[in-house]
Amino acid sequence: MTSSRPLRVAIIGAGPAGTYAADILSKTDIETSIDIIERLPAPFGLVRYGVAPDHPRIKQIIVALANVLGRGDIRLLANVNIGTDLTLKDLGEHYDAVIFATGSFRDADLNIPGIDLDGSFGAADFVSWYDGHPDVPRTWPLTAKEVAIFGVGNVALDVARMLSKHPKDLLPTDVPANVLEVLEGSPVTDVHLFGRRGPAQVKFSPLELRELAQVPDVDVIVYPEDYDYDEGSLAAIDGHHQTKQVVKTLNDWTLREPTGASRRIHLHFLQAPHEVLGQDGKVTGVRVERTALNGDGTASGTGVFIDYPVQAVYRAVGYYGTPIEGIPFDDSKGTIANEGGRVVDGGDVVPGYYTTGWIKRGPVGLIGSTKSDAAETIQHLVDDSERLFAESKAGPEQLSPDNVFQLLKSRGVPVVEWKDWEVLDAHEKDTGEVQGRERVKVVPREEMTDIALRRD
Incomplete structure (x- = not known):
């Protein structure tokens, strides 16, 4: 690859599927700039919000996911909803490729x-x-x-x-x-x-x-x-x-x-x-x-x-997966229509769109099995990289990672980055320690963002 700039990739969903995909992509031979965009103010998807609280053994997967998200080479933009805070048009203007890892809830x-x-x-x-x-x-x-x-x-x-x-x-x-x-x-x-x-x-x-x-x-x-x-x-x-x-x-x-x-x-x-x-x-x-x-x-x-x-x-x-307006959906399977992770519309590949995890294959397999699933999707993205560069609609100014953040800020979106999540994470653990518990989850969205962003 001879491009003079990194490949800009947005991954929608900060659960295991999206995080594994980001990790695998970051370790390929292609220079990348990766944002994980998450709808909720907290990362980890079904591991935080789909595993019973009396199963801390399974929740230990969070440690592995946190190690990836906390490295610094992958940016988390949480509390951002696709369709309202950022549209598909916005994504096309700021990224060369988008991977949907929105799961099945x-x-x-x-x-x-x-x-x-x-x-x-x-x-x-x-x-x-x-x-x-x-x-x-x-x-x-x-x-x-x-x-x-x-x-x-x-x-x-x-x-x-x-x-x-x-x-x-x-x-x-x-x-x-x-x-x-x-x-x-x-x-x-x-x-x-x-x-x-x-x-x-x-x-x-x-x-x-x-x-x-x-x-x-x-x-x-x-x-x-x-x-x-x-x-x-x-x-x-x-x-x-x-x-x-x-x-x-x-x-x-x-x-x-x-x-x-x-x-x-x-x-x-x-x-x-x-x-x-x-x-x-x-x-x-x-x-x-x-x-x-x-x-x-x-x-x-x-x-x-x-x-x-x-x-x-x-x-x-x-x-069953939730459709995303503008993205082809297979109602019979409850998944984004895809072939091996490439999004398709009537059998034709939709350039620049990929998917992984349950929204790709349906709600089957354990959390760990999403790694091999993500590897397949990322391999296709890597194989397509020259075309992604050539056909990208992203403008030179929009390709700056700071541009997306400023766009969200101008729209009044209280974005929660990884450093902000660490504040909320510490608050939940500290509150739990006082009560002799592992942590006490903060539930209301506004309270989560207020704590994370240090707002009184």
Whole structure:
């Protein structure tokens, strides 16, 4: 590459996907100038706002991300919204390439009767609430004694654990004060998880499943009649170490006796959601259909239905990406339309636009798997670099990194840079230390920016 200037790249989203992409790009042979533009006043995306507060082990990923963002060669521009604070036109005038790493935060739909009743919620919204996301309400209607969760993945486990765990056992974590206050008043006694297939088809990770049995004063209840293993199940157990571990744990639990704990988590398999029952517009129960395995690990309905009395329902059936106006979107997948990370429109590559992470491939894989995903996208960007220089619409003046900052300042946008985030980070940790906790999250957006920018 013989260009006399760095390649200017904007990465939209400061979660793991965007941060890994920035790190990988910064280590290529191309000289780059990289800005990570984040909508929220804090970085780290789903690691800060999508991981249950009682999982500090997973939150240690923040340390690795902070090491990248704090190096000084990658600039963070947080509290900046694409579409209002900066338009796509602005991005085209100030950058040679844009990588969208905006993730998937919305709940996928579950199209069954009654799913819109009062008392029916999306798991992603609940996760955002208990993680202190600044864009969700400060309260949550925890009034149900009995709760149903549709889904058998790690998010379903997180929701079940957070609903059933006694608040005092969350005190050492970074759970926000307003969340603790609401949890204190929860009358919940029983949480039911439903999976439409058998134990060999659940999506729990072995560690998260085992942790469920360690929650104080919470019994995990399983039902032997829900256990079935067809040829497909046996092949999955033999061929996947994690599946084997999960099945062993679930089988071991059939031999355990309840301890008489005050709260219970019930795991139901081979039961597919059929309808949310209600009265006067409110959830009063769920109806599930008993299923049977087909031999290949799939399941079909049997026509036998079971009703469970519950007063709240959470759907944890996956995440779905949010479209960005002006960027081609694949509604069937909930992702930005792309081929290997290059954004496409009707099969044609859109010059200068790339994507990575869940908004690229859908909400599959663990956080660490975003590294290989980002590497693929960055390789395509590097391969395209000569064309990016040649076809760039960025003007000479706009290419100055300071120009974008001044543009945002002129529009009254309170930009939070890395040094400002460090102020907010220290404040949360200091507040937590006084209370004997890891940190106390600041939740309101305006308070976050006031602290970060040292505004009285």
